[in-house]
Amino acid sequence: MSSADPPNASPDAVKRSRYTLRQLHLLRQGSTATPLRAIAHIDLDAFYAQCEMVRLGIPRDTPLAVRQWDSLIAVNYAARPFGITRMLNAVDARKACPNIVLQHVATFREGEGGRWAYRDDSFRSIKTDKVSLDPYRAESRKILKTMKEELDRWTTEYTDDEIHSLTQGISAGLEKASIDEVFIDLSPLIYRVLLQRYPEIRPNPHDEDRDAELPQPPTTAVQWDSEDCLIGLDREEREEDDPDWDDIVMQIAADIVRSVRMAVWEKLHYTCSAGIARNKMLSKLGSACNKPDKQTVVRNRAIQIFLGGYKFTQIRMLGGKLGDQITADFGTEKVSDLLKFSLDQLRAKLDDHTATWLYGVIRGEDRSEVSPRTQMKSMLSAKSFRPSINSAGQAEKWLRIFAADIYGRLVEDGVLENRRRPRVITLHHRVVQSRSRQIPIPGSNTIDENLLFELAKTLLRQVIADGQAWPCANLSLSVGSFEDGVGKNRAIEGFLLRGDRAKSVTQSTSVREADSTANDHIPPEKKRKVDIKRFFAHPPPPGDPTSIGHDSAQHTDQEVSNAPSDEPEAPALAPADVLPQYNCDRCSKSIPEYEKEEHDDWHFAKDLETQDRQEARNAQQQNQQQTPPANTSRRSGSRGRGGRSRGKPEKGQMRLAFE
Numbered sequence: 001m002s003s004a005d006p007p008n009a010s011p012d013a014v015k016r017s018r019y020t021l022r023q024l025h026l027l028r029q030g031s032t033a034t035p036l037r038a039i040a041h042i043d044l045d046a047f048y049a050q051c052e053m054v055r056l057g058i059p060r061d062t063p064l065a066v067r068q069w070d071s072l073i074a075v076n077y078a079a080r081p082f083g084i085t086r087m088l089n090a091v092d093a094r095k096a097c098p099n100i101v102l103q104h105v106a107t108f109r110e111g112e113g114g115r116w117a118y119r120d121d122s123f124r125s126i127k128t129d130k131v132s133l134d135p136y137r138a139e140s141r142k143i144l145k146t147m148k149e150e151l152d153r154w155t156t157e158y159t160d161d162e163i164h165s166l167t168q169g170i171s172a173g174l175e176k177a178s179i180d181e182v183f184i185d186l187s188p189l190i191y192r193v194l195l196q197r198y199p200e201i202r203p204n205p206h207d208e209d210r211d212a213e214l215p216q217p218p219t220t221a222v223q224w225d226s227e228d229c230l231i232g233l234d235r236e237e238r239e240e241d242d243p244d245w246d247d248i249v250m251q252i253a254a255d256i257v258r259s260v261r262m263a264v265w266e267k268l269h270y271t272c273s274a275g276i277a278r279n280k281m282l283s284k285l286g287s288a289c290n291k292p293d294k295q296t297v298v299r300n301r302a303i304q305i306f307l308g309g310y311k312f313t314q315i316r317m318l319g320g321k322l323g324d325q326i327t328a329d330f331g332t333e334k335v336s337d338l339l340k341f342s343l344d345q346l347r348a349k350l351d352d353h354t355a356t357w358l359y360g361v362i363r364g365e366d367r368s369e370v371s372p373r374t375q376m377k378s379m380l381s382a383k384s385f386r387p388s389i390n391s392a393g394q395a396e397k398w399l400r401i402f403a404a405d406i407y408g409r410l411v412e413d414g415v416l417e418n419r420r421r422p423r424v425i426t427l428h429h430r431v432v433q434s435r436s437r438q439i440p441i442p443g444s445n446t447i448d449e450n451l452l453f454e455l456a457k458t459l460l461r462q463v464i465a466d467g468q469a470w471p472c473a474n475l476s477l478s479v480g481s482f483e484d485g486v487g488k489n490r491a492i493e494g495f496l497l498r499g500d501r502a503k504s505v506t507q508s509t510s511v512r513e514a515d516s517t518a519n520d521h522i523p524p525e526k527k528r529k530v531d532i533k534r535f536f537a538h539p540p541p542p543g544d545p546t547s548i549g550h551d552s553a554q555h556t557d558q559e560v561s562n563a564p565s566d567e568p569e570a571p572a573l574a575p576a577d578v579l580p581q582y583n584c585d586r587c588s589k590s591i592p593e594y595e596k597e598e599h600d601d602w603h604f605a606k607d608l609e610t611q612d613r614q615e616a617r618n619a620q621q622q623n624q625q626q627t628p629p630a631n632t633s634r635r636s637g638s639r640g641r642g643g644r645s646r647g648k649p650e651k652g653q654m655r656l657a658f659e
């Protein structure tokens with residue numbers, strides 16, 4: 001029962017949810033404005049180690065670590081009980097666990113062309129070899145593809161035709177956060193499942209007050225899988241008596257994530273761990289809670305218990321100087337202690353924006369988006385020389401390797417399909433000080449290894465002509481200033497998608513109409529009207545145990561107006577001469593009247609997002625002033641990240657910037 005209910009409310013009174021119809025329907029577009037959103041963070045267990053186990057067919061109970069020269073960069077879960085961590089070197093690891101498999105990463109080798117290989121003597125060949133992460137990137141791609149396929153299955157299966165037409169174009173947003181982790185915005189998929197399971201909440205033009213609280217869902221609705229790790233499930237608390245829509249959302253999210261993890265295991269034999277929560281920050285913290293091979297659900301009702309156990313310096317953006325300053329100002333590192341300070345007390349020591357941001361973050365607020373477009377801004381391939389190198393011949397051998405390394409990554413990034421291409425190539429070179437030279441990559445040429453190598457040699461000649469080229473202690477090649485090719489142009493893609501969707505909607509509509517023998521005498525342009533009316537009049541299934549007393553109603557065409565986009569789209573169907581129109585004061589668009597609610601929701605969500613983004617930008621600016629710039633040049637193959645140490649967020653975390 002919600003706290004708003006009078007103490008002696010009749011047992012027959014409909015219990016109200018904490019959530020509104022509008023919040024529920026905002027799930028469809030994965031809006032950050034709804035507290036019902038569900039985000040998953042999936043992280044592969046001991047990733048490089050698993051890649052080697054899969055490649056070599058090594059059983060899961062065999063201890064294995066991946067080494068780079070003498071350092072360990074990944075340790076599998078069978079080796080961890082022996083006390084083996086990334087902090088040990090190869091010799092100490094062997095002492096602690098004599099049977100451990102120590103597999104060296106693949107390398108490129110000076111003078112052996114641009115192909116990487118696994119070599120038995122790599123660990124003592126630091127002078128001639130350069131690490132290649134290509135095998136791990138390739139596995140990462142396969143895993144991502146499998147995850148996407150499984151998510152696609154959720155968008156096409158388990159639904160009837162009506163749901164299919166109501167939710168066409170819906171898909172989960174997937175952001176690759178690092179080589180072994182992704183964020184998934186499950187909200188749109190969950191919306192689909194909710195419409196399927198609870199016909200009473202399907203879009204209904206007669207819902208007058210979209211901001212009124214929903215009825216509570218049926219008490220039988222939430223069934224947790226015994227494998228799910230639920231944060232803060234207090235044994236005393238019989239919460240299943242009082243589920244709300246967010247619990248149902250989380251449970252559907254857990255079902256989807258379990259199936260994604262299962263698909264990765266069954267198809268590729270990798271285990272991964274996941275965190276499921278209402279935002280990125282909480283899901284990322286959650287995925288690390290029960291490794292390996294487990295998923296952790298942080299339900300809204302458990303957020304405070306969950307975060308209370310953390311040091312706030314473990315939360316992204318608070319690992320650096322800002323966290324240090326807050327620790328000093330408030331005399332604690334614990335979230336639970338900081339929660340006792342009011343917003344005004346925080347404001348007394350921090351500027352307004354930081355105080356507001358901090359106040360929200362320690363209460364589990366984070367409205368950052370899952371952004372499928374997060375992409376590399378540049379790619380770098382580098383090598384340090386001990387001793388330094390002294391000739392153009394030596395340098396060129398490495399340039400060939402760098403060109404091959406970068407080209408492989410460009411292919412992965414879609415250069416062959418002309419999705420993205422870099423416009424600039426830069427050679428960095430260090431004798432005493434670092435210097436760099438750059439030239440444009442000619443737009444007319446197809447980018448391949450040879451082109452990159454030739455451009456790199458041109459740059460090298462310029463460096464040598466500048467004088468002071470030798471002895472060279474460090475050489476690297478990078479490409480940057482990416483531009484989107486036609487295949488990746490968002491606007492165009494959006495437009496095409498819309499066109500496609502429009503087409504399939506037209507098709508599905510005409511199929512429905514062709515099936516509808518009762519309407520055969522009606523001229524085609526009138527049939528639409530009739531068709532929509534038929535949908536609006538759709539009654540709830542008789543005796544449906546999940547019925548919560550709403551008039552059930554659906555409409556057909558919203559997939560077109562809901563295409564994810566930054567602009568409200570005019571519907572491709574429903575021409576003005578057929579349907580009554582509504583003119584939006586805010587964007588001056590004319591849309592069919594039956595889409596008004598949804599269109600208003602769109603503005604509502606956008607307003608909140610704009611507001612959030614502004615707050616987040618302010619917080620980020622504040623943090624940048626306090627935190628040294630992130631070390632973006634760290635290659636993921638290099639060591640030096642002492643586990644989950646403070647101050648140096650890992651790759652995935654760096655991407656979590658509030659934008």
Ligand code: TTP
Pocket residue numbers: 043044045046047048049073074075086180291292636637638639640641642643650
């Ligand atoms: P992580 O996800 O941090 O760690 P992990 O997958 O090895 O183990 P866990 O089960 O705890 O998630 O890193 C992913 C891969 O990135 C890791 O397998 C190897 C590489 N890596 C490095 O090369 N150097 C490093 O310092 C770290 C932390 C990771």
Ligand code: CA
Pocket residue numbers: 043044045046047180
């Ligand atoms: Ca991992």
Ligand code: CA
Pocket residue numbers: 043044178180181652
């Ligand atoms: Ca990771």
